[in-house]
Amino acid sequence: MLDLSIANQTLRSVPELKYVNADNVVRYRAIMRFFYQEYKRLRYWMKPEEVYTGVLEWNVLPTYTLDQCVSDLEQLEEWGNLASRHDGGRAATLEEYMKKNMQYLLRPYSIEIERLLETLEKVTGYGGSLESTLFDSIAEKLFAIRSMGWESSPEVALELWATLYDAFKRLHENAADYIASLQTAKAEEMMVAESFLIFKDRLTNYLQNFIQALQRSAYKIEGNLERIHESVRDMFLAQVVNTELDKPRLEETPSPDALMAELHQGWSNLHRWFLGNGVTPSELTLLERATKDAIARIVRSVIRMQERKRSGVSRKKELEHLGQWFARTQKLGDAHRLAGLTFGLFQTRHLQGEDLRHSDRAEQSMWDEAPTVRMLRSRSRKRTGKQDTEPVPENEERKRRERQFFLKRQAEEWEAIRELAERGRLRISELGTVSVQTRIRLLHWIGRCNSAPNHAFVTPEGVRVAMMNAKTKERTELISEDGELHLPDYEFVFALTEAARQAAVTTEGGT
Numbered sequence: 001m002l003d004l005s006i007a008n009q010t011l012r013s014v015p016e017l018k019y020v021n022a023d024n025v026v027r028y029r030a031i032m033r034f035f036y037q038e039y040k041r042l043r044y045w046m047k048p049e050e051v052y053t054g055v056l057e058w059n060v061l062p063t064y065t066l067d068q069c070v071s072d073l074e075q076l077e078e079w080g081n082l083a084s085r086h087d088g089g090r091a092a093t094l095e096e097y098m099k100k101n102m103q104y105l106l107r108p109y110s111i112e113i114e115r116l117l118e119t120l121e122k123v124t125g126y127g128g129s130l131e132s133t134l135f136d137s138i139a140e141k142l143f144a145i146r147s148m149g150w151e152s153s154p155e156v157a158l159e160l161w162a163t164l165y166d167a168f169k170r171l172h173e174n175a176a177d178y179i180a181s182l183q184t185a186k187a188e189e190m191m192v193a194e195s196f197l198i199f200k201d202r203l204t205n206y207l208q209n210f211i212q213a214l215q216r217s218a219y220k221i222e223g224n225l226e227r228i229h230e231s232v233r234d235m236f237l238a239q240v241v242n243t244e245l246d247k248p249r250l251e252e253t254p255s256p257d258a259l260m261a262e263l264h265q266g267w268s269n270l271h272r273w274f275l276g277n278g279v280t281p282s283e284l285t286l287l288e289r290a291t292k293d294a295i296a297r298i299v300r301s302v303i304r305m306q307e308r309k310r311s312g313v314s315r316k317k318e319l320e321h322l323g324q325w326f327a328r329t330q331k332l333g334d335a336h337r338l339a340g341l342t343f344g345l346f347q348t349r350h351l352q353g354e355d356l357r358h359s360d361r362a363e364q365s366m367w368d369e370a371p372t373v374r375m376l377r378s379r380s381r382k383r384t385g386k387q388d389t390e391p392v393p394e395n396e397e398r399k400r401r402e403r404q405f406f407l408k409r410q411a412e413e414w415e416a417i418r419e420l421a422e423r424g425r426l427r428i429s430e431l432g433t434v435s436v437q438t439r440i441r442l443l444h445w446i447g448r449c450n451s452a453p454n455h456a457f458v459t460p461e462g463v464r465v466a467m468m469n470a471k472t473k474e475r476t477e478l479i480s481e482d483g484e485l486h487l488p489d490y491e492f493v494f495a496l497t498e499a500a501r502q503a504a505v506t507t508e509g510g511t
Helices: 004-010 015-020 025-040 048-056 066-079 094-098 108-121 133-146 154-181 185-191 196-227 230-246 256-275 283-311 316-328 332-343 396-423 436-451 498-510
Strands: 082-086 102-106 425-427 456-458 463-467 475-480 483-488 491-496
Touching (some): 015 066, 025 048, 066 082, 066 102, 102 108, 133 154, 154 283, 196 256, 196 283, 256 283, 316 332, 396 425, 396 436, 396 491, 436 456, 436 463, 436 475
Antiparallel strands (some): 082 102, 425 491, 456 463, 463 491
């Protein structure tokens, strides 16, 4: 349900923006820009005479008068851009005091509007950048949050959150802008120009360095986020809220619930950006994919330009010189070396045939082996004569054998898993001598459990395998038919899912 207080605040009309598109926009913009520049010089309350003199110095309003300036200031005050107060300090008589001598102050909304307009004036494209150091900063701050204790000062928590979220916003906004700049029509025109060949190495190295930093730090960030439990997160955000509320404010202090909701939303944005929401890929994955696509586009553009340059050049003299070079070689080995240096490795072709070696000597050259004769069909579309049709091969017998072999292997796999699952609980040290297949299966289970966040997974047969002591220090020895393996004494707990129980009943009924 929509919060009405939020709706009234954020969805209202903005009269403070009227001066940007008003009829006398040049006069209003000049006054507001003068106020903003003086605000940055720490001058706040301005008199109409000071505003009038400052605007005239720009020579943009040659026929401007003081009365017009006073009228414009009153209009801007009516729109909410300026605040005013009566200036009676210089009055010497009662008449001078009663006369309207006002001073004007820029309001907070107007400050942000002028700051936005000043930023927009500098925009010439998407801009942005790929700052790889931000990944290290985010990973470092997340590790610091994970390592915080209850005795940490709230000021430290506020500083950590401010640095973390500022780095996250810069990373997201700058990377999005930079990748977008590579998709513009100007970038497409640049990539087909000859001058791009000089610039492409720097651009490619820039993108590749960013990808390497992303891949190097992404696992640290994801691991720290997964290890920060909700209790640690709530404790950390509560300290941030308390420190923020302790600041002395002249404006209205936000409520603790609203501030906590805002911080939770920021943390959710950070978590979704790096880990996703379980349905769609994370923004980090999309950024990596977009950067790789940009590198691929650059490489394709360079290849096309090089091919266009080579297409119009005749290589007849080069080929004639190379042919004479081959003709002068006296030995076949020299010709092979020359071909290797000239053409490199040819594309491999896999030809079916029986390898009948006459010697087991490892140092024997492939050129000394007897050739394997294999008849090749012509790929030419031109028919040289009548060709006999070949019947479609009958593969039913081979399919039947493969099906029987698969069912037999599946039954053996299920039987082995069922025997282990019937125990309910299994420790490596309790096993005797096991087969090679069982050893491979156990190692596969250990790898799956160690990589899962909760140290558990479900097999394709519907058996849930959970490792109870993933960080055990006890060691044991697994004896298999093909050797001995020293490893931690892990303990597994097995549980059949409903689908696995039904499969077991069906298997027993069929048996």
